[in-house]
Amino acid sequence: MxxxxxxxxxxxxxxxxxxxxxxLTVHPAIIGSxxxxxxxxxxxxxxxxxxxxxxxxxxxTVIVNTIIELGADGSLWGHIGITLYxxxxxxxxxxxxxxILGSFVGFYRKAEQLFDPIIQAFRxxxxxxxxxxxxxxxxxxxxxxxxxxxxxxxxxxxxxVVSGILSVDRQLIEVGKMYGLSSFQLVKRIILPASLPSxxxxxxxxxxxxxxxxxxxxxxxxxxxxxxxxxxxQNTYSPELIIASIVLFAVLGKATDALLKKIENRSLHxxxxxEQR
Amino acid sequence: MxxxxxxxxxxxxxxxxxxxxxxxxxxxxxxGILGTSGCGKSxxxxxxxxxxxxxxxxxxxxxxxxxxxxxxxxFIFQQPRLMPWLSVIENVSFGLSGRKDEKQKNAARYLDxxxxxxxxxxYPKQLSGGMAQRVAIARALVTSPExxxxxxxxxxxxxxxxxxxxxxxxxxxxxxxxTILLVTHDVEEALYLCDRLIILKGQPGTIDEELLIDEPRxxxxxSAKLAAYKEHILNRLELTTPVN
Ligand SMILES: Nc1ncnc2c1ncn2[C@@H]1O[C@H](COP(=O)(O)OP(=O)(O)O)[C@@H](O)[C@H]1O
Ligand SMILES: [Mg+2]
Numbered sequence: 326m327x328x329x330x331x332x333x334x335x336x337x338x339x340x341x342x343x344x345x346x347x348x349l350t351v352h353p354a355i356i357g358s359x360x361x362x363x364x365x366x367x368x369x370x371x372x373x374x375x376x377x378x379x380x381x382x383x384x385x386t387v388i389v390n391t392i393i394e395l396g397a398d399g400s401l402w403g404h405i406g407i408t409l410y411x412x413x414x415x416x417x418x419x420x421x422x423x424x425i426l427g428s429f430v431g432f433y434r435k436a437e438q439l440f441d442p443i444i445q446a447f448r449x450x451x452x453x454x455x456x457x458x459x460x461x462x463x464x465x466x467x468x469x470x471x472x473x474x475x476x477x478x479x480x481x482x483x484x485x486v487v488s489g490i491l492s493v494d495r496q497l498i499e500v501g502k503m504y505g506l507s508s509f510q511l512v513k514r515i516i517l518p519a520s521l522p523s524x525x526x527x528x529x530x531x532x533x534x535x536x537x538x539x540x541x542x543x544x545x546x547x548x549x550x551x552x553x554x555x556x557x558x559q560n561t562y563s564p565e566l567i568i569a570s571i572v573l574f575a576v577l578g579k580a581t582d583a584l585l586k587k588i589e590n591r592s593l594h595x596x597x598x599x600e601q602r
Numbered sequence: 603m604x605x606x607x608x609x610x611x612x613x614x615x616x617x618x619x620x621x622x623x624x625x626x627x628x629x630x631x632x633x634g635i636l637g638t639s640g641c642g643k644s645x646x647x648x649x650x651x652x653x654x655x656x657x658x659x660x661x662x663x664x665x666x667x668x669x670x671x672x673x674x675x676x677f678i679f680q681q682p683r684l685m686p687w688l689s690v691i692e693n694v695s696f697g698l699s700g701r702k703d704e705k706q707k708n709a710a711r712y713l714d715x716x717x718x719x720x721x722x723x724x725y726p727k728q729l730s731g732g733m734a735q736r737v738a739i740a741r742a743l744v745t746s747p748e749x750x751x752x753x754x755x756x757x758x759x760x761x762x763x764x765x766x767x768x769x770x771x772x773x774x775x776x777x778x779x780x781t782i783l784l785v786t787h788d789v790e791e792a793l794y795l796c797d798r799l800i801i802l803k804g805q806p807g808t809i810d811e812e813l814l815i816d817e818p819r820x821x822x823x824x825s826a827k828l829a830a831y832k833e834h835i836l837n838r839l840e841l842t843t844p845v846n
Contacts, residue, residue, distance in 0.1 A: 496683050497685060499679075500679075503671055504696065515685065518687045519685075595687045595688075595725045595727065597727035
């Protein structure tokens with residue numbers, strides 16, 4: 326008897342749940358933006374009511390105005406341009422060096438034995454420790470900045486290239502061998518496409534580090550750039566300039582990451598991933 | 603036109619995997635290599651294929667010693683091993699060289715043969731296990747190999763898909779008269795498909811018996827004669843529990 330009661334209860338419960346589920350279909354972006362909007366409103370209100378000291382933390386609208394003014398007098402584009410230029414060149418150099426060296430180390434056991442220990446040793450140096458040396462060597466002009474960014478980008482890309490190549494499925498390589506492919510063809514037709522996902526992951530984390538290092542590079546002495554605005558804001562007691570610059574860094578960082586993500590999705594559409602909806 | 607294996611032995615780190623295996627095939631024959639897991643079937647097939655070259659003894663292709671991969675040989679693995687970044691048609695034409703449109707035309711013919719017309723532009727992630735293995739079969743056939751080596755090709759599939767693909771293999775064999783070397787641990791599969799069985803046994807694996815399956819095709823999976831063969835094989839492999 327008890328059993329019967331149980332089996333009757335089951336469909337009832339599922340009936341109750343069905344309409345509930347429908348109500349909850351709110352776009353995730355809306356859910357995600359509730360808290361930020363709330364925080365901004367509170368912040369704005371507290372600033373206007375002078376509860377927050379505005380000389381330390383100006384209101385969001387003030388910050389937005391600062392950005393608009395910078396854009397209106399034209400100086401903003403120069404700052405953004407030079408920062409993007411530095412990160413672009415540094416990223417290209419670092420990623421390219423990492424791809425070449427990483428492929429070499431991945432393909433040849435001997436190269437791994439030769440290069441890997443020294444690369445690992447260099448990796449254990451916090452990259453910012455290079456700053457004084459780079460300035461001594463190359464001055465505070467573009468070269469030292471770009472080099473620093475390249476160093477930052479290099480390691481994540483390198484590590485991912487090597488591990489991507491080493492983890493290529495041996496079974497697929499055997500298929501290639503069965504068709505008599507040469508080493509070069511094996512690399513081109515199997516190893517490269519198979520390690521592409523890992524390479525792209527490396528590029529994205531490299532880019533993240535690149536943004537970190539462009540800030541560091543511009544903090545250490547620049548006359549233009551978003552990092553320079555940070556320093557300028559500090560020296561002129563204008564927190565709105567600092568926060569405006571932080572916001573711009575965030576927006577640009579996110580935008581460039583989204584670009585890479587788009588490239589990743591395009592070139593990895595064949596992957597069977599959890600993420601894909 | 604023959605494949606001959608002469609005194610092939612193989613050792614892994616001082617442990618012998620197979621010892622002194624010799625047999626030969628005749629043209630258009632389907633030879634089964636049957637044995638329990640771990641008796642060296644894959645090891646033997648890899649030596650024959652040339653994927654592994656560190657064995658002793660010889661593999662002769664059409665009378666000549668051959669110790670490397672050869673285009674006369676096609677290999678179908680237990681797993682489909684498709685390139686996930688290539689579409690179905692690109693996977694099939696993987697082993698072909700030459701002009702792209704010609705490769706595609708050729709590949710399309712074999713896709714049709716394995717019953718996958720219309721799936722050309724799918725990617726491996728969209729395929730079921732059986733479909734993926736069909737693609738792998740088409741990929742092995744497209745280069746027109748004279749010998750087809752198969753390593754437990756259907757063992758990862760469900761029973762119905764397995765039977766379908768076994769029949770597909772027979773159709774292919776009838777159409778192309780390919781010499782087939784089929785490694786399997788499935789006694790019924792071996793009996794349904796093969797003209798001759800080489801039974802491996804022991805560790806290291808040695809040839810225990812060569813068995814001619816004297817039953818005309820098309821065979822019935824439930825035939826009494828095959829059942830008798832099965833009984834005999836299970837006895838040889840000491841897999842039956844004695845009835846007292
Ligand atoms: N790469 C390898 N290294 C060491 N031992 C191996 C290797 N491959 C196979 N063996 C050993 O050789 C024997 C035969 O293996 P295998 O040919 O795969 O058997 P089967 O295919 O019949 O199941 C097993 O004992 C296995 O442990
Ligand atoms: Mg095996």
